[in-house]
Amino acid sequence: MKKIAAIGAGNIGKAAARAIELSPDMELCGFIRRELKPVKGFEKFPSVKSVFDLPEKPDGAIICLPSVLMEEAEKELLESGIYTVDAFDIHSELFAMRKRLAESAKKGKVSCIVGAGWDPGLDSVIRMLMTAALPKGIMFTDFGPGMSMGHSAAVRMKGGIENAFSYTLPLGYGEHFRKIYAVLKPGEDKKEVEHRILSDKYFEHERCSIDFLDSIDDFFTTGHSAKITRFGEMGGKLSFSLSGDNPTITGQILASSMRAAFIQKPGAYFMTEIPPVDFCIGSLEKIL
Amino acid sequence: MKKIAAIGAGNIGKAAARAIELSPDMELCGFIRRELKPVKGFEKFPSVKSVFDLPEKPDGAIICLPSVLMEEAEKELLESGIYTVDAFDIHSELFAMRKRLAESAKKGKVSCIVGAGWDPGLDSVIRMLMTAALPKGIMFTDFGPGMSMGHSAAVRMKGGIENAFSYTLPLGYGEHFRKIYAVLKPGEDKKEVEHRILSDKYFEHERCSIDFLDSIDDFFTTGHSAKITRFGEMGGKLSFSLSGDNPTITGQILASSMRAAFIQKPGAYFMTEIPPVDFCIGSLEKIL
Numbered sequence: 001m002k003k004i005a006a007i008g009a010g011n012i013g014k015a016a017a018r019a020i021e022l023s024p025d026m027e028l029c030g031f032i033r034r035e036l037k038p039v040k041g042f043e044k045f046p047s048v049k050s051v052f053d054l055p056e057k058p059d060g061a062i063i064c065l066p067s068v069l070m071e072e073a074e075k076e077l078l079e080s081g082i083y084t085v086d087a088f089d090i091h092s093e094l095f096a097m098r099k100r101l102a103e104s105a106k107k108g109k110v111s112c113i114v115g116a117g118w119d120p121g122l123d124s125v126i127r128m129l130m131t132a133a134l135p136k137g138i139m140f141t142d143f144g145p146g147m148s149m150g151h152s153a154a155v156r157m158k159g160g161i162e163n164a165f166s167y168t169l170p171l172g173y174g175e176h177f178r179k180i181y182a183v184l185k186p187g188e189d190k191k192e193v194e195h196r197i198l199s200d201k202y203f204e205h206e207r208c209s210i211d212f213l214d215s216i217d218d219f220f221t222t223g224h225s226a227k228i229t230r231f232g233e234m235g236g237k238l239s240f241s242l243s244g245d246n247p248t249i250t251g252q253i254l255a256s257s258m259r260a261a262f263i264q265k266p267g268a269y270f271m272t273e274i275p276p277v278d279f280c281i282g283s284l285e286k287i288l
Numbered sequence: 289m290k291k292i293a294a295i296g297a298g299n300i301g302k303a304a305a306r307a308i309e310l311s312p313d314m315e316l317c318g319f320i321r322r323e324l325k326p327v328k329g330f331e332k333f334p335s336v337k338s339v340f341d342l343p344e345k346p347d348g349a350i351i352c353l354p355s356v357l358m359e360e361a362e363k364e365l366l367e368s369g370i371y372t373v374d375a376f377d378i379h380s381e382l383f384a385m386r387k388r389l390a391e392s393a394k395k396g397k398v399s400c401i402v403g404a405g406w407d408p409g410l411d412s413v414i415r416m417l418m419t420a421a422l423p424k425g426i427m428f429t430d431f432g433p434g435m436s437m438g439h440s441a442a443v444r445m446k447g448g449i450e451n452a453f454s455y456t457l458p459l460g461y462g463e464h465f466r467k468i469y470a471v472l473k474p475g476e477d478k479k480e481v482e483h484r485i486l487s488d489k490y491f492e493h494e495r496c497s498i499d500f501l502d503s504i505d506d507f508f509t510t511g512h513s514a515k516i517t518r519f520g521e522m523g524g525k526l527s528f529s530l531s532g533d534n535p536t537i538t539g540q541i542l543a544s545s546m547r548a549a550f551i552q553k554p555g556a557y558f559m560t561e562i563p564p565v566d567f568c569i570g571s572l573e574k575i576l
Contacts, residue, residue, distance in 0.1 A: 022424060022521075095573055122421060124576055125564045132544035132567035133410060133530070133537055136310060223523075233310075233540070235511075236532030242421070244524030249421055252521070256420035272565040272572065276413045277558075279420035284560065285383055288412055 003029040004258060005051055005082075007073055008064035009039040011222065012087055015251025016062045017042055023255055025281055030054050032061075032073075051077060058082060060261065062254050071097060074112065078104040084112040085257040087250060089150065091120060094270070102268035111264040113271060116257040117250045118226065118242065119143070121271045126228055126240045128272055134232025143176060144168035146224030146246060154202040155180055160188035165219050166208075170227070178208035181216045222246050256280070291317040292546060293339055293370075295361055296352035297327040299510065300375055303539025304350045305330055311543055313569055318342050320349075320361075339365060346370060348549065350542050359385060362400065366392040372400040373545040375538060377438065379408060382558070390556035399552040401559060404545040405538045406514065406530065407431070409559045414516055414528045416560055422520025431464065432456035434512030434534060442490040443468055448476035453507050454496075458515070466496035469504040510534050544568070 002025065006017045009031045017039075020028045030046035031039050038047050048054055051061060061077050063070050063086035070086050077084050078101065088097055098114045105112050115121060127139060144167065151166035164182035171177055184193060194210055197203060224246040230238045242249065257271060260278040280287050290313065294305045297319045305327075308316045318334035319327050320342075326335050336342055339349060349365050351358050351374035358374050365372050366389065376385055386402045393400050403409060415427060432455065439454035452470035459465055472481060482498055485491060512534040518526045530537065545559060548566035568575050 019423070094576075118421075122417060125417060128564040128568050128575065129410060129413060132564075133406075133541050134532075135307070135540055135544065135569075232532070234533040234536040236537050236540075237530070239527075239529045241527045242525070244422075244520070245522040248522040249524050252423055252524075253421050256423065270565075270572070270576075272576070273563045275561045275563055276416040276420075277560040280416050281423075284558070287416065288382075288558075288560070 002026045002059040002258075002262060003056060004255075005030055005032055005054060005058040005061045006064060007032045007051075007061050007077075009033045009042075009047070010064060011247040012250055012254070013062075013064035014039065014041065015245075015247035016064055016254045017045075017251070018248075019251040019255035020062070020258070023259070023281070025259065026060075026255065029056060029058050051080075051082065060084065060258050062258055063087065064254070071100065074101060075104040078108045078110055078112055081108045081110055083110045083258070083261045085116050085254050085261055086112065086114055087117045087254060088115045089117070089120060094120060098268045098270065105268050106266045109266050111261050111266055112268050113257045113261050113264075113274065114268050116254050116271055118224075118246075118253065121257075122253055123226065123228060124270070124272050125276075127230075130228065130230040130238045130240070134230050134236045134238060137230055137232030137236070139228065139230040140172075140174040142170035142172060142174060142227045142229075144170045144225055147219075147221060148178075149246075151178065151180075151202055154200055155182060155197055158193065158196045158200060160185050160193040160196070163216055165216055167219075170225075171207075176207065178203065178206050180208060180210040181219045182210055182212055183214065183216055184212055222248075224249075290314045290347040290546075290550060291344060292543075293318055293320055293342060293346040293349045294352060295320045295339070295349050295365075297321045297330075297335070298352060299535040300538055300542070301350075301352035302327065302329065303535035304352055304542045305333075305539070306536075307539040307543035308350070308546070311547070311569070313547065314348075314543065317344060317346050339368075339370065348372065348546050350546055351375065352542070359388065362389060363392040366396045366398055366400055369396045369398055371398045371546070371549045373404050373542050373549055374400065374402055375405045375542060376403045377405065377408060382408060386556045386558065393556050394554045397554050399549050399554055400556050401545045401549050401552075401562065402556050404542050404559055406512075406534075406541065409545075410541055411514065411516060412558070412560050413564075415518075418516065418518040418526045418528070422518050422524045422526060425518055425520030425524070427516065427518040428460075428462040430458035430460060430462060430515045430517075432458045432513055435507075435509060436466075437534075439466065439468075439490055442488055443470060443485055446481065446484045446488060448473050448481040448484070451504055453504055455507075458513075459495075464495065466491065466494050468496060468498040469507045470498055470500055471502065471504055472500055510536075512537075
């Protein structure tokens with residue numbers, strides 16, 4: 001039974017912890033977080049500032065911090081001989097991140113899976129398999145309807161905003177519309193804030209609209225959907241769709257990736273580089 | 289550029305050959321078949337009785353023979369240092385086949401992928417990935433509407449039959465109905481033939497019906513469909529669907545598996561044991 005720590009106790013950290021608890025081959029050994037109070041729903045588990053403060057050194061750790069804070073934490077864990085999986089989601093930095101983490105992993109003689117989850121992660125795996133089955137053709141990825149954590153955070157950071165959620169709405173065939181719901185801070189100018197948001201790099205090349213409202217609490221949901229469709233030779237068509245609770249599915253993919261990390265050679269990997277059977281419990285013969 | 293031979297020139301052999309021709313990193317070098325006449329649509333390629341009769345020794349071979357004839361042919365190729373992929377489809381013998389082929393592959397210092405195609409093959413990969421994303425839940429696989437080559441052959445082998453096709457019709461949630469279209473040989477008793485078919489191990493535990501007709505030529509189609517659905521935690525739902533020309537898709541999966549075989553360590557593998565990126569052309573950075 002592998003002992004796993006959750007690094008971070010936000011939506012994803014808690015969902016990953018729950019997924020570990022559901023796994024017969026892994027057990028949760030605690031949370032690493034800034035606040036030392038127990039994590040809601042996980043009161044019986046230790047909640048400490050460093051992995052080295054846990055009663056026992058964990059075998060693995062799932063990194064559920066904001067992407068910009070992941071690398072430092074993950075390197076330290078890997079170099080201490082702890083296997084890791086992270087939900088790093090800055091697409092443009094994935095390769096550089098993997099390269100640096102591979103060095104730490106080899107130092108600690110362990111392995112890590114970088115950018116695990118739905119996107120990046122499973123969606124790239126599905127696209128590759130679709131391309132293997134229909135090598136010539138066209139492919140579309142539709143995201144949503146669902147709230148984008150990254151885009152919502154980007155809106156909130158533009159200033160003048162109490163709270164904001166950015167929903168991704170699929171128009172079909174890879175085209176999207178973003179609908180932003182925001183609450184202005186008192187005295188802020190609506191036009192000015194709107195300009196700041198729409199000129200941000202997250203939105204400047206996107207179709208989007210902003211609704212300023214008195215309250216957006218009822219707009220907070222964690223449901224999400226996605227669909228990948230590929231059209232190929234001789235009328236061939238492949239389609240993959242996903243819907244459900246975003247943190248729950250992400251947490252489950254992270255836990256399955258944790259299982260896979262333990263059986264890779266020292267190094268850093270993307271999900272696309274992992275044999276699918278490695279994500280599953282038990283022998284291949286039993287699984288099939 | 290890897291040189292690939294197609295072993296067999298039936299529907300699947302020709303479709304695999306076409307897929308190799310479409311691949312920028314592989315080239316077709318000929319067919320191995322009993323008859324020495326050129327293969328229709330591939331007249332410019334040699335058609336010979338043994339791989340050793342080709343102008344040049346191929347790097348790889350795709351085995352598209354009836355399953356029961358595959359092993360002997362594949363072992364010889366592997367032991368001669370030729371990488372192979374086969375479309376072996378007898379589920380109950382997959383593990384034993386893989387074990388025996390692994391020995392031949394190691395002898396020849398090459399590798400092979402066993403049971404490549406849609407089922408067995410890609411469908412197991414998709415099920416594993418779905419299980420990784422939704423570890424607790426229920427899953428259904430629906431096949432069809434489409435003709436089952438295996439079931440059609442089983443009907444034809446029962447005697448008293450001129451020709452027959454068995455269609456797999458999905459009732460949903462993993463339940464199926466088989467509709468058999470058959471032409472009786474002159475003087476055969478309909479009731480007796482029907483009894484022989486329905487008591488065959490392919491059909492005895494199945495919902496099915498038989499239509500005896502004067503001609504079934506118009507019932508020959510190679511289109512097929514399949515759908516895998518998984519329902520998991522917190523309303524999570526995953527769905528994968530495939531439709532198109534059965535030999536074309538199978539041939540394309542075989543060609544992509546051929547590419548993957550070249551970069552595995554000596555041994556025999558199922559598709560579920562291959563990193564998804566290995567099926568694709570070019571570097572991971574370019575693909576992603």
